[in-house]
Structure formats: C-alpha cells, structure tokens
Amino acid sequence: MSEQITPELVAKIANTVAVLQQAEADHDQGKVVFANSLGAEDVVITDLISKHADKIGMFVLDTGRLPEETLQLLTEVQKTYSNVAVDVYYPEAADVESFVKENGVNGFYESQALRKGCCAVRKIKPLKRALSDREAWITGLRREQSVTRDEIGFKEFDEGNQIEKYNPLADWTEKEVWAYIKANDVPYNELHDKHYPSIGCAPCTRAISAGEDVRAGRWWWENPETRECGLHPGTPAAEATPVNVMDFLPK
Numbered sequence: 649m650s651e652q653i654t655p656e657l658v659a660k661i662a663n664t665v666a667v668l669q670q671a672e673a674d675h676d677q678g679k680v681v682f683a684n685s686l687g688a689e690d691v692v693i694t695d696l697i698s699k700h701a702d703k704i705g706m707f708v709l710d711t712g713r714l715p716e717e718t719l720q721l722l723t724e725v726q727k728t729y730s731n732v733a734v735d736v737y738y739p740e741a742a743d744v745e746s747f748v749k750e751n752g753v754n755g756f757y758e759s760q761a762l763r764k765g766c767c768a769v770r771k772i773k774p775l776k777r778a779l780s781d782r783e784a785w786i787t788g789l790r791r792e793q794s795v796t797r798d799e800i801g802f803k804e805f806d807e808g809n810q811i812e813k814y815n816p817l818a819d820w821t822e823k824e825v826w827a828y829i830k831a832n833d834v835p836y837n838e839l840h841d842k843h844y845p846s847i848g849c850a851p852c853t854r855a856i857s858a859g860e861d862v863r864a865g866r867w868w869w870e871n872p873e874t875r876e877c878g879l880h881p882g883t884p885a886a887e888a889t890p891v892n893v894m895d896f897l898p899k
Contacts, residue, residue, distance in 0.1 A: 689788030
C-alpha cells in the first residue's frame with residue numbers, strides 16, 4: 649500500500665488529534681480510556697495518543713484465545729509507547745470454565761447465540777469492568793469497515809455503557825490507515841501481511857481472499873449484517889441481538 653501522506657490525510661490526522669485532545673480536555677485524567685484491540689486502526693490511535701494526548705489511558709482485552717502474533721504486538725506496543733500505560737483485562741476464570749463445561753471449548757461454531765455468548769464471557773463482561781468507572785471511551789471504528797458501522801460519528805453517546813464514545817478514525821479509509829502506519833514506522837500485527845485485515849480471537853478469524861470485504865474473515869460463517877460481538881452497543885447487530893452473559897452459563 650502507498651506510504652504517501654496526502655493533503656487530505658494530513659487534514660484527517662489533524663482532526664483525529666483534535667478529537668483525542670478534546671476527549672482528553674473534557675474528562676479528568678483516568679476517566680477517558682482507549683479500548684485498544686491492537687488492530688491496524690488501533691495502532692494508529694496508539695501512536696497519536698502517545699504523541700499528542702498521553703493523559704488518555706489504554707487497555708487491551710485478552711480473551712484467552714488471541715493469536716500469538718497479537719500477544720507479541722502487545723509486548724512491542726508496551727515497550728514502544730512506554731509513556732502511556734496499557735492495562736490488560738482478562739475474562740473471569742469461573743465464567744470461562746462454566747461456559748466451556750456447558751457448551752464445549754468450540755461451541756461458538758454451533759450457533760450465533762453461542763458465539764455471542766462466548767463473546768459475552770470473554771469480551772463484553774471484561775469490557776464492563778474496564779469501563780465501570782469511566783466517563784468516556786475511544787475506539788478504532790471506521791465507517792468503511794462494514795455495513796454495521798457505516799453511520800458512526802466522531803462522538804456519540806454509548807447507550808449500552810452509558811458513557812461518551814469517541815471514534816476518531818470514523819472517516820479514514822483503509823489505505824489512509826496503512827499510509828500512516830508505514831510513514832510513521834508504527835508497529836503492527838504481522839498477521840496483516842498474511843491477508844488478515846481484521847483480527848480477533850484465533851478460532852474466529854481467517855485470512856481473506858482478494859476482493860472480499862475487510863471484515864469477511866471475522867465470524868465468516870455468519871451473515872455480514874450480524875458480525876458484531878456486542879462490544880459496540882450502537883451497532884444494528886448488537887441492538888438486534890442483546891446478550892446476557894448469564895444466559896450461557898450453567899444454571
């Protein structure tokens with residue numbers, strides 16, 4: 649991909665920095681946090697936070713099933729951007745044990761309900777803990793990513809978590825994300841070089857073929873209109889199929 653920083657991208661970078669700095673200014677230190685999934689978009693935001701808004705904290709959700717390449721990147725990010733703390737949240741061991749006992753270690757392949765249940769245990773419940781005392785959070789969502797995200801704004805109110813939500817890369821294209829990464833020598837997940845544009849848990853992520861949608865490798869056995877895990881309650885898929893963790897644990 650091109651490494652050229654175009655005038656249009658320069659303007660978008662400036663707007664992204666403005667969104668980040670506004671989030672930083674509008675909330676006390678420790679009250680606004682970046683949910684860092686370590687994807688291509690997220691390493692761009694990591695770099696910009698480190699350089700321009702380093703009072704914003706970060707956290708990563710380690711589901712227990714992340715690819716080794718993602719864990720390697722986490723270590724590299726923590727070393728490269730040592731001026732910003734990156735906390736790591738894990739699912740509750742008892743929740744995982746109960747879910748697996750009830751549904752099997754790979755039960756999420758059997759139905760969308762079980763897949764969302766697994767996401768609820770490994771991602772949504774830890775996210776609730778990470779956001780429990782926050783006033784706002786930041787994500788790497790882009791409108792271009794999928795049909796479930798094409799109307800997101802730079803700032804929204806997250807009804808599901810009852811806090812403000814900032815999406816500073818909302819109008820960036822994939823090409824612009826990679827132009828920034830290459831031009832600024834930002835560390836990124838090596839799986840991206842193996843045709844994994846969107847990376848989540850290892851068993852729910854595959855490489856894509858030329859011409860496929862960038863999120864076609866996430867939960868590829870499901871309908872594109874419902875391929876969300878529930879971390880972002882404002883998406884149509886999450887609204888249509890709300891998840892209660894307790895529904896998937898043994899009674």
